[in-house]
Amino acid sequence: MSEATGDFVGRDRELAALAESHDSAGSSFVPIYGRRRVGKSELILRFLRGRPAVYHVGKQASAGLQIREFLTEAAAVLGEPLLATFPADGWKAALEAVVARFRGAGRDGGDPHTPGPAGKLVIVLDEFQWTAGASPELPSVLQELWDRSWRRSGKIMLILCGSFIGFMEREVLGRGSPLFGRRTAQILLRPFDFREAARFHPSLSIVDRAKVYFLCGGVPLYLRAFSASASIDTNLCRLLLDEYGPLHREADFLLREELRDVENYYAVLLALSSGLGHNRDIARFTGIADRSLHYYLKQLVDLGYLSTRYPLTAGKPAARHVRYVLEDPLLRFWFRFVFPNTSYIAQMGAARALADRIRPELPAFFGAAFERLCREALPVLYAEEGVTAAFRVGEYWDKHTQIDVVGLRDDGWTDLGECKWGAARSATTLSAELDKKVASYPNPGHATIGRRFFTRDAVPGRQKKDAGERWYTLADLYGEG
Numbered sequence: 001m002s003e004a005t006g007d008f009v010g011r012d013r014e015l016a017a018l019a020e021s022h023d024s025a026g027s028s029f030v031p032i033y034g035r036r037r038v039g040k041s042e043l044i045l046r047f048l049r050g051r052p053a054v055y056h057v058g059k060q061a062s063a064g065l066q067i068r069e070f071l072t073e074a075a076a077v078l079g080e081p082l083l084a085t086f087p088a089d090g091w092k093a094a095l096e097a098v099v100a101r102f103r104g105a106g107r108d109g110g111d112p113h114t115p116g117p118a119g120k121l122v123i124v125l126d127e128f129q130w131t132a133g134a135s136p137e138l139p140s141v142l143q144e145l146w147d148r149s150w151r152r153s154g155k156i157m158l159i160l161c162g163s164f165i166g167f168m169e170r171e172v173l174g175r176g177s178p179l180f181g182r183r184t185a186q187i188l189l190r191p192f193d194f195r196e197a198a199r200f201h202p203s204l205s206i207v208d209r210a211k212v213y214f215l216c217g218g219v220p221l222y223l224r225a226f227s228a229s230a231s232i233d234t235n236l237c238r239l240l241l242d243e244y245g246p247l248h249r250e251a252d253f254l255l256r257e258e259l260r261d262v263e264n265y266y267a268v269l270l271a272l273s274s275g276l277g278h279n280r281d282i283a284r285f286t287g288i289a290d291r292s293l294h295y296y297l298k299q300l301v302d303l304g305y306l307s308t309r310y311p312l313t314a315g316k317p318a319a320r321h322v323r324y325v326l327e328d329p330l331l332r333f334w335f336r337f338v339f340p341n342t343s344y345i346a347q348m349g350a351a352r353a354l355a356d357r358i359r360p361e362l363p364a365f366f367g368a369a370f371e372r373l374c375r376e377a378l379p380v381l382y383a384e385e386g387v388t389a390a391f392r393v394g395e396y397w398d399k400h401t402q403i404d405v406v407g408l409r410d411d412g413w414t415d416l417g418e419c420k421w422g423a424a425r426s427a428t429t430l431s432a433e434l435d436k437k438v439a440s441y442p443n444p445g446h447a448t449i450g451r452r453f454f455t456r457d458a459v460p461g462r463q464k465k466d467a468g469e470r471w472y473t474l475a476d477l478y479g480e481g
Contacts, residue, residue, distance in 0.1 A: 033168035034189035035304030053122035058131030074098040128162040143178035166302025191218030214369035217329040241350035251334040273335035277323030312394030312406040367421040374454040401440040417452040427461040
């Protein structure tokens with residue numbers, strides 16, 4: 001929802017895909033997965049409006065308790081009170097009973113055994129990793145029911161939703177899963193992009209909308225927490241630095257919901273937020289042995305908080321060049337500023353901590369976040385420019401050079417970009433800086449090099465856009481330039 005209108009924001013494509021699956025003649029099976037707080041449950045609940053559905057949220061509880069909760073919900077939804085006390089000895093019996101009662105109800109007003117969209121029951125198992133954790137046989141049960149009756153009946157829409165990306169990819173989508181190859185669609189729900197996130201606070205200036213994105217990313221829960229009627233500093237104090245703020249312990253909650261031994265994860269995330277990305281540097285910083293470190297990094301990747309990056313060139317990246325990056329902006333801020341300053345914040349208060357420990361470092365933090373935004377914006381710019389060739393977007397670095405944006409295209413064109421968030425500088429100076437970097441960029445295929453410049457504000461002496469050199473302000477990136 002946006003603060004200004006209170007409306008549901010975005011997710012039009014996902015809602016349309018779910019509606020298409022529901023309205024198809026046959027039964028449908030749609031896994032939905034993505035990191036925590038990204039809005040998966042809200043998307044599902046929005047889609048379920050006006051549709052008969054049994055919605056169950058998994059939890060760390062016994063199988064029997066969860067089955068009973070599922071049957072109680074089904075009894076209320078289907079108007080079949082006897083389901084609440086049905087003596088199911090497992091998920092198979094419970095699911096068969098619910099589907100049988102729905103068919104018997106004939107909710108489409110016609111033949112209860114006749115397939116059709118109006119009579120389709122939606123069964124949602126949210127937080128599926130917890131339900132399956134308590135009932136390891138559940139994926140096989142669902143496979144048996146799908147193969148033997150649900151798929152041909154045309155009466156069922158099954159949605160399995162999970163926040164542990166690695167689990168969903170292995171246990172629902174992967175080749176080793178009993179459910180492999182049975183999905184009729186799938187949705188990997190990602191955070192909002194920068195333009196969609198800006199819709200949450202339409203009254204803010206472009207610079208402040210960008211800062212909110214730098215702090216919240218595209219996570220709806222965090223975006224809603226920011227107030228457009230208060231300054232960025234006030235929001236930071238109220239939400240993140242005040243010990244009673246709603247996001248003050250968010251990182252701790254996220255990690256403890258999914259992981260054990262959080263102290264080692266804290267050490268890894270602290271290293272990453274400090275700018276360390278290579279295995280050996282993280283191992284040295286944390287004191288965790290290489291073999292154990294791989295486990296912690298993989299868990300964080302599976303949760304969607306980390307990813308790997310490598311210098312983007314036409315050649316194959318060397319393993320020694322790959323580094324890990326912390327993708328979640330709120331976690332980057334929290335481990336960069338909140339966690340290391342916990343004692344200072346408790347002693348001096350949020351406002352003093354912001355003034356003394358955080359504000360001096362914010363320009364550099366926003367500068368790095370602006371580079372990420374520019375890389376995210378390049379595909380949008382390509383679409384607006386009519387580029388039809390396939391491409392990859394990333395960055396490049398070596399011992400002597402850092403190039404903020406690289407667009408490697410299959411049409412023999414490579415874009416190299418320079419990003420400047422701070423005070424505006426002359427176009428001539430920026431051009432000269434990028435020219436030096438272009439000379440150091442490996443270009444074995446002799447691709448044509450295009451130069452792109454991304455700045456927060458207009459740059460004095462900015463040159464006209466042409467085929468080889470293009471300039472963009474923050475307003476241009478947001479489609480308002």
